[in-house]
Amino acid sequence: MLDKDQFLELIKDVSFFKEFSVQEREYLAGANFKAIRYHGGESIIREGDVDSSLYLLLRGTVGIYKNSGPSQPGADSSGKAFIATLKAGSVFGEISLISKKPRTTNVVADEGEAIVLKIEGDFLYSLSPVFVTKFQQRLIEILVKRLDDMNNQLVEMARANRQRER
Numbered sequence: 677m678l679d680k681d682q683f684l685e686l687i688k689d690v691s692f693f694k695e696f697s698v699q700e701r702e703y704l705a706g707a708n709f710k711a712i713r714y715h716g717g718e719s720i721i722r723e724g725d726v727d728s729s730l731y732l733l734l735r736g737t738v739g740i741y742k743n744s745g746p747s748q749p750g751a752d753s754s755g756k757a758f759i760a761t762l763k764a765g766s767v768f769g770e771i772s773l774i775s776k777k778p779r780t781t782n783v784v785a786d787e788g789e790a791i792v793l794k795i796e797g798d799f800l801y802s803l804s805p806v807f808v809t810k811f812q813q814r815l816i817e818i819l820v821k822r823l824d825d826m827n828n829q830l831v832e833m834a835r836a837n838r839q840r841e842r
Contacts, residue, residue, distance in 0.1 A: 680705045686734045686791065691765040692814055703807060710794040714738075714785035720792060721769060721783040728776055728797035730815075731769045731783070736790030738762050741782040756782060767818050773797045 678686065683705045687693050693701060711734065714720055720731065723743050741756040759781065762768060772779055801808060 678711045714790045716787040730773045730795045732793040734791045737786040
């Protein structure tokens with residue numbers, strides 16, 4: 677567990693908190709969120725698990741994988757297909773936080789160490805309404821950007837398919 681000063685030092689450069697004031701960051705540091713260290717290869721989230729925590733990657737990188745079966749295209753020998761690598765400042769676990777449904781992907785710490793802030797959904801919503809609103813606004817901004825990025829990827833894939841058909 678990190679003390680308050682260590683926690684504040686860790687989040688000071690995290691883009692998710694760029695719009696948060698010093699007082700809001702200190703409020704967060706005193707809110708007893710869990711900062712957890714994971715070693716390379718260690719699972720943070722397992723597909724199918726049920727929990728409504730949101731995670732914020734404070735340091736390191738993590739890989740996102742989808743169970744697909746070993747014979748599926750793009751899958752490794754364990755049957756997991758790589759989706760993306762997330763860097764410090766990234767948020768994950770938001771789908772289960774919002775939908776209350778089982779986890780849809782696996783998240784694994786990459787080489788070295790990953791430090792994540794684990795935010796229990798029920799606990800998040802018990803905090804100051806002003807803080808929760810700001811937190812939700814940042815989450816919405818991230819989700820909108822992801823949706824825009826996915827739309828751009830779909831356009832590129834469609835363009836590439838049209839080129840192959842010619």
